[in-house]
Amino acid sequence: MLTNVLIAGVGGQGIILLSDVLGNAAIRSGLGVRGSETHGMAQRGGSVVAHIRIGNARSPLIPKGRADYLVALEPLEALRYLDYLAEHCIAVVSTTPIPPASTHGKVAGYPSVKAILDELSEYAEVYPIDALALAKRAGSVLTGNVVMLGALSALRGFPLKQEVLKESIASRVPLKTIDMNLTAFKLGRKAVKG
Numbered sequence: 001m002l003t004n005v006l007i008a009g010v011g012g013q014g015i016i017l018l019s020d021v022l023g024n025a026a027i028r029s030g031l032g033v034r035g036s037e038t039h040g041m042a043q044r045g046g047s048v049v050a051h052i053r054i055g056n057a058r059s060p061l062i063p064k065g066r067a068d069y070l071v072a073l074e075p076l077e078a079l080r081y082l083d084y085l086a087e088h089c090i091a092v093v094s095t096t097p098i099p100p101a102s103t104h105g106k107v108a109g110y111p112s113v114k115a116i117l118d119e120l121s122e123y124a125e126v127y128p129i130d131a132l133a134l135a136k137r138a139g140s141v142l143t144g145n146v147v148m149l150g151a152l153s154a155l156r157g158f159p160l161k162q163e164v165l166k167e168s169i170a171s172r173v174p175l176k177t178i179d180m181n182l183t184a185f186k187l188g189r190k191a192v193k194g
Contacts, residue, residue, distance in 0.1 A: 002055035003159050004062040005152070008081050009073030010098050011046050014145030017172060018071070019050035021149060025160045025168040026054045036060035047077060054159055069155065070124060071148050073131065074098045075116045082123050089124040092151040092192070093117065094131035094144065127151060127192055134187040143184035150188025162189065
């Protein structure tokens, strides 16, 4: 079986760490994994996307129409990758917008988060997550990516067990932030599970 996870956001949100944790957890679980990241202008808040394929995949890139899960750390970035979503796709979407620089002037406007989620819900089952608020509760806004990982781990059919994901988090984050990141993970799971 093959599980395709597409992670979308902007530079500085920890997308690469998130993909590393997923890859490490897949290996710890004895599963094949392939992945790829596109950074672009990441350090300036540009679009970043990671493809993670858990199982037997020949290519690291998810074909269009085949993403089983979408993790969007920025709401508008979720819409950028609609053509990658499978019919049965489940999406966890952070509700905190990070508008591009072009929207600060009069060149373009940023749509409402509700409008973004409404459009996305035509293509996927959507779970909106206030990742920023939960990351603050965990102890740092920098744990928003791990909040989203916790939410992903709670979705039906997700193949990686939470204990293995926790081990992977602990192996990938600085020692002094392990407890904070594990709290963020737990808060993300609870946001989906209720």
